[in-house]
Amino acid sequence: MSTPKILILGAGYGGLMTALKLQKELSYGEADVTLINKHDYHYITTQLHELAAGTGDPEDARVFLDELLDARKIRFVKAVVTEIKPQERKVETTGGTFDYDYLVIGLGSEPETFGIQGLKEYALCIRSLNAVRMIREHIEYNFARYKNEPEREELLTIIVGGAGFTGIEFVGELADRVPELCKAFDVDPAKVKIINIEAAPTALPGFDPELVEYAMNVLQKKGVTFRINTPIKECTPEGVILANGEEIKAGTVVWTGGVRGNSLVEKAGFETMRGRVKVDDYLRAPGYDNVFVVGDCSLVFNEQGRPYPPTAQIAIQEGQNCARNLVALVRGGSLEPFKPHIRGTVASLGRGEAIGIVGGRKLTGSAAAWMKKLIDLRYLYLIGGLSLVLRKGRHKLLRV
Ligand code: FAD
Ligand code: NAD
Structure with missing residues (x-):
């Protein structure tokens, strides 16, 4: 045979x-x-929100396949x-x-765009290493543009459409990045807006309500505004139009709607x-x-x-x-x-903060944030052993 x-x-x-x-x-x-x-590399999708916000380094989230594969057993074709x-x-x-x-x-x-008009054309998505590089650069470009067109404050508004786990993790990182961006571009932090818009009656629909409340409190304190129960109906070059007809102007729209x-x-x-x-x-x-x-x-x-x-x-x-x-x-x-x-679900809310349920136990704050790091490190170990953990996971341990 x-x-x-x-x-x-x-x-x-x-x-x-x-x-x-x-x-x-x-x-x-x-x-x-x-x-x-x-691509000739594997990317760690579960870190893409950090790269999109600019709080993580793309090199830490990619592993070249030839480092993992034995060419005598697996033929790789790019x-x-x-x-x-x-x-x-x-x-x-x-x-x-x-x-x-x-x-x-x-x-x-x-x-999943649900046929929402303009999303494909005008919104950015967290879906690959190259896609998140564009988000990071787009936000930075808009900060630079604002310095040249100071009457256009909407350039400093970032809309995140969908408050599922991707949206929530992304706004947590964004809120951490904003002070650094403001310093780098000499922008007043009070002018920057991060707006997370969710169609359902709650953020993280279906997740534990106590943990959802915890997450929203943490993120609101960091400067995130939530618009809950508010479906996005259309995306335009200027921003988004909500189901109630209201228009919100924004320099950046990131779609995390599923x-x-x-x-x-x-x-x-x-x-x-x-x-x-x-x-x-x-x-x-x-x-x-x-x-x-x-x-x-x-x-x-x-x-x-x-x-x-x-x-x-x-x-x-x-x-x-x-x-x-x-x-x-x-x-x-x-x-x-x-x-x-x-085994459970753990979601990051930015530096040192997270929420999760692991083995039936609810976790918040630094305990949850450490659990998230352990999950990420375990994955690196699973695919590449201790040497990969040391090479690609070190930043996780250093970032407290
Ligand atoms: P992927 O990991 O997306 O891999 C698909 C592969 O196929 C990629 O390498 C891609 O380049 C390749 N490919 C696609 N199209 C083609 C083509 N036409 N030709 C050749 N190659 C192609 N899940 C969790 O459990 N925990 C988490 O903490 C978590 N965090 C997340 C954070 C973010 C920001 C996001 C976006 C998702 C997160 N998820 C998390 C979900 C998780 O990342 C996905 O469920 C997981 O990546 C699915 O794995 P997959 O192998 O199906 O696809
Ligand atoms: P999702 O489907 O979980 O969430 C999308 C959100 O967008 C929903 O809350 C939905 O109500 C909302 N939405 C849909 N249409 C909308 C509209 N028109 N206007 C406003 N809001 C709208 O998608 P996701 O967050 O991208 O997650 C995808 C998958 O990846 C999920 O299975 C998730 O569990 C997984 N994930 C897990 C983690 C983690 O475990 N830490 C992190 C990220 C993603």
């Missing part, structure tokens, strides 16, 4: 974890494993996937066509909900025993029939389960169903 071909699309949390576990478990030559990603053809068992990319026996789709998510699965998945013909494939117990796409979907492209339900939110925590565990099952398929063993172990 010929060597089975395993093709992994995306080197994010799900795809990279699948590749690394296959690398560990499979012997040389047991399978022909190829990993395709649009290319952009352009089409998935599951019926033909083929994938089209900018680097050519690839065929496979087993496919793993881990292409992550895209911003995500959907990568559009390539829907285009491939898989049945999706918000771009995510409702996978079977083994993370396979319905109708395709040889196509696994991990991370934000997959949709898994809990025992109450509610979908798990797309998180790195789940993506990592899915990658591990998928690799285990691929090894079983290569060796003729039996498949293990995917059972997520949700």
